[in-house]
Amino acid sequence: xxxxxxxxxxxxxxxxxxxxxxAGRVRAVRVRVGDMAGVVPDxxxxxxxxxxxxxxxxxxxxxxxxxxxxxxxxxxxxxTRLAQPLFVCxxxxxxxxxxQSGDELQVVxxxxxxxxxxxx
Ligand SMILES: [Zn+2]
Numbered sequence: 001x002x003x004x005x006x007x008x009x010x011x012x013x014x015x016x017x018x019x020x021x022x023a024g025r026v027r028a029v030r031v032r033v034g035d036m037a038g039v040v041p042d043x044x045x046x047x048x049x050x051x052x053x054x055x056x057x058x059x060x061x062x063x064x065x066x067x068x069x070x071x072x073x074x075x076x077x078x079x080t081r082l083a084q085p086l087f088v089c090x091x092x093x094x095x096x097x098x099x100q101s102g103d104e105l106q107v108v109x110x111x112x113x114x115x116x117x118x119x120x
Pocket of ligand 1: 073077078090093
């Protein structure tokens with residue numbers, strides 16, 4: 001299960017950053033997920049919730065920003081949004097569009113709750 005591996009990777013990043021910043025509770029984790037990253041957002045959310053359940057980040061929720069897949073054609077230079085993983089230029093039919101964005105999976109932001117009071 002692909003998304004489970006990714007959720008584990010996201011948790012790693014959260015743990016590293018929280019430790020480094022000596023921060024409080026994590027309220028939200030914002031990730032950018034490209035349309036071509038091969039990730040099902042619902043599934044990633046589900047896996048993340050499952051994976052943080054036994055950690056101090058159980059209350060953190062995953063906020064997913066979708067990034068459209070944009071590609072340019074090497075033949076005619078057409079710049080377009082790809083609707084599906086078919087790298088065929090819609091203008092001239094050439095194969096091998098170069099993806100400019102849309103395959104990313106990155107943690108962009110951690111929203112921290114620095115008003116932790118009476119934490120047990
Ligand atoms: Zn083209």
